[in-house]
Amino acid sequence: MPHQILPREAYTSQTWFQREQETLFDGHWQLAGFDGDFSETGDYITLRAGLTPLCVVQGNDGELRAFKNLCRHRGTELLEGRGNAGKTLVCPYHRWTFGLDGQLRGIPDRAECFPDLDRKANNLHGAAIGRWKGMIFVNSDASADFTAWISPLNTAPFPHDINDPALEHSETFTYRIQCNWKVFYENAIDGYHLAYLHEKTLGGPKPGLNEWEQHGDHLIWYSTERDGIRNRIPMFVEQQAAGTGMKKIKGADDPGYGGVYMLYPLTMIVPSPWSLTISTLEPVDATTTILRSRTWSPKSWWSYKEPLDGTPGYDPETGLIESKNWTDHPLETGDFQTEDVWVCEKMQRSMASPHWSVAALAKGAGAEDPIRSFQSQVADDCATE
Ligand code: FES
Ligand SMILES: [Fe+2]
Secondary structure (H helix, E strand, O other), X not given: OOOOOOOOHHHHOHHHHHHHHHHHHOOOOEEEEEHHHOOOOOEEEEEEEOOEEEEEEEOOOOOEEEEEOEOOOOOOXXXXXXXXXXXXXXXXOOOOEEEOOOOEEEOOOHHHHOOOOOHHHHOOXXXXXXXXXXXXXXXXXXXXXXXXHHHHXXXXXXXXXXXXXXXXXXOOEEEEEOOOHHHHHHHHOOOOOOOOOOOOOOOOOOHHHEEEEEEOOEEEEEEEEEOOEEEOOOHHHXXXXXXXXXXXXXXXXXXXXXXXXXXXXXXXXXXXOOEEEEEEEEEEEOOEEEXXXXXXXXXXXXXXXXXHHXXXXXXXXXXXXXXXXXXXXXXXXXXXXXXXXXXXXXHHHHHOOOOOOOOOOOOOOOOOHHHHHHHHHHHHHOOOO
């Protein structure tokens, strides 16, 4: 029987979280944004990889480049949020100015204050960038090999094209969840709970009919309820939508179309016949995680897109979706995401107790085996020696 590998501290302690920040998130690939986020010279996005601020900038030549978002003078964060930087990247502190290619261009009072400084030695520190299917990934390690990380997915079907003009995307949904990022991740790859926690929303696909397949660092889930053919959604959900007039994504009825893709460690891609949702996990601290999701669906009189203000727990003041704002019981919302958040927060609260333990994990590739393999990846990445 598979067993729990990670100790309770892995989900609760700030010391463990700090180690993850340094050895797991800093130096792993993560989703920064999408092709559609960039159109003009100077467009930029900022994000963090563990403790390291990063940015992606569109240059004069149209190329996207990733840098450490740290001014080379005294290291302050250079860019904020997202937007357009214009023709140069200017540090707000003492106005050192960098080109969109990261080269140091201007130093105020240079002759007087920095007579000996080698300008060429103080360009922005680079970061690695990789593009895949309309998504832009970055890694704080400038020498990281994107192909090595992503290529194991090349043997899996991925028929989605988020740049297809027939699709439109939703606003970004931002969930603030009171649990460790691994609690959420493990729930997402737990095929055993689908039939029970989600009985009303996903209709109960049994573990024997789920499949999780490992592709390098990544996992892909399929349902095989329909005559053993791999599918991306439980039949119950598909039947519920039948006859509603919702438009399907092109190719959605093709055999072997899509799965649920977990791109280790922080990106999740969840397709259905009517939509494609791409989410990132942003670990905030040991017991708090931000989840950001955007959904693409066919342009249509009625799309699969859920309205943001109709999402249980959404607060227009903060723009966040949080359990403290729920008005109905999660199991009465008809929303499987809300069910997941509910159970993840319950799990996190119980982990605070020294009496928390795991009897065993459910055996089977469609049950809880993937949790064990995820935990051993994390344990390897966080090993101290
Ligand atoms: S820290 Fe950026 S100009 Fe001084
Ligand atoms: Fe779930």
